[in-house]
Amino acid sequence: MMTVGESGSNMVDANMKINAALQQQEEQQLDLMKVNYGLNNGLPVEAGENKAEHEDLETKIGSTEMKDGEKLTMVRILSVSHNRRALLSAVPTLTLGIMGGAVLPVSWAFSVTGVVCGIVIMVLVAAANAYTSDMLLRQAHHTGSTDYESLALVTGGRWWKLTTEISIVVLLVGTIVGGIAQVGEAAAIGLTSIWPNTPAVFTSGSGRLLMAIATVFIIAPLCLVRRLRQLEYAGMVGTAIVLWLMGAVVIDCSKHNFPALRSHDLATVGFSSIGNVTQAISIFGFAFYIQPIMMPLLLEMPKGKVGVKLISWSTRIVVLVNAFIIYGAVGFFGAAYYGSNTEQNILVNQWLGGGVAQGILNLLMAVYLAIANPTIEFPTRHTIDGWISTSLIKNRLVRHLGETGTILGFSLMVALIWPSSSGNVLVVTGATGVCMVSYIIPVVNHFLLFFSKAKCQKGTANTTTTTTEEVTLEEGVGSGVLQQQPNVPMSYRNARKPGILWLVLEYLEEICLPLLVLVLGFFCSVAALTTL
Numbered sequence: 391m392m393t394v395g396e397s398g399s400n401m402v403d404a405n406m407k408i409n410a411a412l413q414q415q416e417e418q419q420l421d422l423m424k425v426n427y428g429l430n431n432g433l434p435v436e437a438g439e440n441k442a443e444h445e446d447l448e449t450k451i452g453s454t455e456m457k458d459g460e461k462l463t464m465v466r467i468l469s470v471s472h473n474r475r476a477l478l479s480a481v482p483t484l485t486l487g488i489m490g491g492a493v494l495p496v497s498w499a500f501s502v503t504g505v506v507c508g509i510v511i512m513v514l515v516a517a518a519n520a521y522t523s524d525m526l527l528r529q530a531h532h533t534g535s536t537d538y539e540s541l542a543l544v545t546g547g548r549w550w551k552l553t554t555e556i557s558i559v560v561l562l563v564g565t566i567v568g569g570i571a572q573v574g575e576a577a578a579i580g581l582t583s584i585w586p587n588t589p590a591v592f593t594s595g596s597g598r599l600l601m602a603i604a605t606v607f608i609i610a611p612l613c614l615v616r617r618l619r620q621l622e623y624a625g626m627v628g629t630a631i632v633l634w635l636m637g638a639v640v641i642d643c644s645k646h647n648f649p650a651l652r653s654h655d656l657a658t659v660g661f662s663s664i665g666n667v668t669q670a671i672s673i674f675g676f677a678f679y680i681q682p683i684m685m686p687l688l689l690e691m692p693k694g695k696v697g698v699k700l701i702s703w704s705t706r707i708v709v710l711v712n713a714f715i716i717y718g719a720v721g722f723f724g725a726a727y728y729g730s731n732t733e734q735n736i737l738v739n740q741w742l743g744g745g746v747a748q749g750i751l752n753l754l755m756a757v758y759l760a761i762a763n764p765t766i767e768f769p770t771r772h773t774i775d776g777w778i779s780t781s782l783i784k785n786r787l788v789r790h791l792g793e794t795g796t797i798l799g800f801s802l803m804v805a806l807i808w809p810s811s812s813g814n815v816l817v818v819t820g821a822t823g824v825c826m827v828s829y830i831i832p833v834v835n836h837f838l839l840f841f842s843k844a845k846c847q848k849g850t851a852n853t854t855t856t857t858t859e860e861v862t863l864e865e866g867v868g869s870g871v872l873q874q875q876p877n878v879p880m881s882y883r884n885a886r887k888p889g890i891l892w893l894v895l896e897y898l899e900e901i902c903l904p905l906l907v908l909v910l911g912f913f914c915s916v917a918a919l920t921t922l
Contacts, residue, residue, distance in 0.1 A: 462695060462696070462699070464699065464703055467696055467699055467700065472692065473692060473696065473700060476619075476690075476691050476692060476697075476700050477700050477703065477704055478622075479619045479622040480619060480622075480687055480691070480700065480701065480704040481625075481704050481707055481708060481712070482622045482623075482625030482626045482628075482629055483618060483619055483621050483622050483625045483687075483765060484625075484680060484683060484684060484687075484704055484705065484708040484765075485625055485628075485629055485708050485712045485713065486621065486624060486625035486628045486629065486761070486762050486765050487625075487680065487683040487762065487765035487766065488677075488678065488679070488680045488683070488708055488709065488712075488713050489628075489632060489677075489713055489716065489717075489762070490565065490569055490759065490762040490763075490765075490766070491568060491569050491572040491759055491762070492673070492676060492677035492717075493632060493635070493677075493716060493717065493720055493736075494572065494734075494735045494736050494737060495673050495734050495735065495736070496673065496674075496677065496717045496720055496721035496724075496736075497639070497720055497721050497723075497724025497725050497728070497732050497736045497739075498670070498673075498724075498725075498732045498733060498734045498736070499669075499670035499671075499673040499674060499721060500656075500670075500721040500722055500724070500725035500732075501650075501656060501660070501724075501725040501728070501729060501730060501732040502660050502666040502667055502669075502670045503659075503660045503667060503670045503671075504656070504657040504658050504659040504660030505656065505657075505658050505659075505722060505725075506658050506659055507659055507660060508660075508670075508674075508721060508722070508725075509718065509722075511670075511671060511674045512674055512714065512717060512718060512721075514910060515674050515675055515677070515678050515910070515914065516678050516709050516710055516713070516714050517710075518678075518828075518829070518907045518910050518911070519678040519679060519680060519681070519709055519828055520705065520706055520709045520710055521903075521907060522681065522828055522829060522832040522833070522907060523680060523681055523684055523702070523705045523709070524702055524705070524706075525832045525833070525835075525836055525904070526538070526541070526681055526684075526685060526832050526835070527684075527688075527698050527701055527702050527705075528698075529541055529545065529832075529835050529836065529839060529882075530685070530688060530698065531694075531695060531698045532839065532882050533545065533839075533844075533846055535688075536688045536689050537685050537686050537688060537689060537772065538554060538558060538681070538682060538685040538686075538769075538773075538827075538831075539551055539554060539555055539558075539773060539776055541685070541835065542554035542555075542831065542835070543845070544844065544845055544846040545835045545838050545839060545844040545845060545846065546834070546835070546838060546844070546845060547845045550834075553826075553831075554826075554827075554831055555773050555776070555777070557822075557823055557826035557827050557831065558682045558769065558770070558773050558823070558827055559770060559773055559774065560822060560823045561679075561682065561822075561823020561824060561826070561827055562682060562766050562767075562769060562770040562773075562823070563770060563797065563800070563801060564818065564823060565766050566763055566766050566767060566770070566797065566798070566801040567801045567804045567805050568805075569759055569760075569762060569763045569766065570601050570604070570605060570609070570763065570801055570802055570805040571596060571601065571805045571809050572735075572759050573597075573600065573601055573604045573605075573756050573759045573760050573763075574595075574596050574597030574598060574599075574600045574601035574604070574756075574805070574809065575596045575597055575735065575737075575809075576597075576735075576737050576752050576753075576755045576756040576759060577597050577600040577604065577752070577753060577756035578592065578593040578596065578597035578600060579737055579738065579749075579752045580737075580748075580749045580750070580751070580752030580753035580755075580756060581593065581600075581749065581753070582749075583744065583745060583746070583748045583749030583752060584745075584746050584749030584750070584753075585749075595806075595809050596809035596810055597809075598806050598809060600756070601802065601805055601806060601809070602802065602806070604756065604760040605760075605798055605802045608757065608760040608761060609760050609761075609763045609764060609767070609798060610794065610795075610798055612624060612761060612763075612764040613763075613764045613767045613768070613771075613794045613798065614790070614794070615764070615768070616790075617690050618683075618686055618687055618690060618765070618768045618769075619687065619690050621761075621764055621765055621768075624761045624764070625765075627758075627761065628758045628761050628762055629712075631754045631755060631757065631758040632716055632758060633716070634751065634754065635720065635736075635741075635751065635755060636716055636719050636720050638741045638742050638751060639719070639720050639723045639724050639727070639736070639741065640719055640723045642723075642727060642741055642742065643723040643724070643726050643727040644723070646727065648726045648727070649726075649727060649729070650725060650726050650727060650728060650729030650730075651726045653729065655729030655730050655731075656725050656726055656729045667917075668917035668918070668920045669917075669918075671913075671914055671917040671918075672821065672914060672915075672917050672918030674914070675824060675911075675914030675915070675917070675918065676824055676918070677713070677717060678709055678713060679824050679827065679828045680705060680708065680709060681827055681828050681832070682769045682827050683765055683766070683768075683769055684701060684704075684705055685769070686768065686769050686772045687701055687704075688701060720736065724736050724739070727739075737751075737752050737755060767794065767797055767798065770797055771790070771793045771794060771797060774793050774796075774797070775789065775793055778793070818919075821914075821915040821916075821918035821919045822915065824911075824914070824915065825911045825912065825914070825915035828911060829907060829908055829910070829911025829912070830908065830911065833904045833905075833907060833908045836900075836904055837901075837904070839882040840882055840883060840900055840901075842882075844882075847882075883896075883900070884896075
């Protein structure tokens with residue numbers, strides 16, 4: 391029979407094991423999130439790079455002010471080859487991630503909003519997404535966070551972090567489901583254009599078999615990359631394919647002298663149907679989100695303000711130049727050609743004279759849609775990986791394969807069961823996820839930090855001007871224990887000149903502008919939900 395002493399000893403041993411397991415899980419989460427700047431060492435030196443130049447990076451470019459008093463400009467940053475390499479790999483990767491299947495319905499959106507309104511909506515949504523992306527990077531640099539999840543943790547705590555993670559997963563999984571369904575549809579149209587007697591097994595159910603083939607042989611292998619920037623070459627290939635689509639649309643429309651414009655089938659201002667207009671607004675609102683893809687790239691960039699600036703400029707190039715030009719050209723010229731006959735999937739309309747040429751274009755677009763999915767799967771896996779303790783699965787490769795298999799398997803299953811309902815899936819997940827991830831969460835984080843209500847600011851002395859004090863999370867995920875470090879400014883508010891005028895300008899920039907962006911996000915989400 392067990393004595394009282396033995397029973398107490400066993401209970402102590404059990405409690406020690408539980409505490410050790412919890413401590414191990416917290417250490418793993420801290421390692422994955424890399425909340426402290428000191429853990430974020432950027433990418434290793436890649437083959438062919440000058441190691442001495444890379445190691446000297448922090449002494450050459452490592453502070454807000456250069457030694458000679460000059461600002462840390464992009465010219466200075468890009469004078470280092472490692473930084474140029476980081477920028478050139480981030481831009482095609484983010485370009486592939488932001489567009490995906492969003493390029494297919496923009497022509498239809500232009501056809502129902504009209505030219506002027508379509509361009510105005512694009513400008514507003516693109517500017518809002520670029521603004522909130524910069525807002526998130528400012529918050530990450532201030533708090534020492536290196537991904538979306540750790541930023542949510544240090545600003546709002548455990549529950550805010552969980553809310554952020556759920557929003558990211560809902561948005562990205564819905565995007566993957568819609569992307570897989572679009573692959574099957576594009577490939578089926580391409581095959582029937584080349585081979586009119588294509589067996590029904592390939593084309594039935596919006597190309598179910600083609601969805602499965604693309605997922606197994608294209609999407610899944612690309613999802614095995616360990617770093618998001620390794621998809622840069624896939625991004626270059628994908629961008630080239632989209633540029634071919636854009637060229638085909640622009641040339642065909644110009645060659646036929648803009649038929650819908652000449653016949654006034656494409657109006658300067660549309661709004662013929664409120665239902666169609668709200669759906670078009672939801673398409674534009676969904677087309678420019680990049681935040682959940684951008685944030686994990688911080689772990690792969692040079693540390694400190696250099697990495698933040700590189701990501702910021704990469705995002706601006708992608709959102710305000712690459713995506714805007716491609717969306718605008720495909721949208722305007724596609725609508726100017728077909729007018730009210732523009733299909734919601736532009737590949738359904740005839741291009742390049744139809745037949746084999748269009749079939750090849752559609753098949754290449756199916757490949758493009760497939761290689762775009764890994765850029766969405768990567769941040770999804772990054773978030774889900776934080777939910778799984780290392781005590782359950784210690785081997786990193788096994789974790790990677792298991793998480794990727796689960797994400798792709800679930801997404802493929804949904805796409806196969808409801809292939810024709812993928813649009814509704816995108817509407818719901820886009821309306822809720824995009825609003826949260828691209829608008830609500832960045833603005834709420836901003837207000838928490840601006841008014842010194844964030845978790846990482848509790849118990850600290852904040853001022854209205856930038857100081858040299860630093861703050862970071864020390865122990866226990868979400869424990870709120872803070873330690874002063876030499877990296878993150880205590881004050882989130884930017885330094886301003888004295889006087890009422892500068893105070894008003896500060897509040898217009900830091901309070902009114904974020905609120906306007908928030909209103910725009912709500913408007914796009916409500917517009918999307920009204921289309922169901």
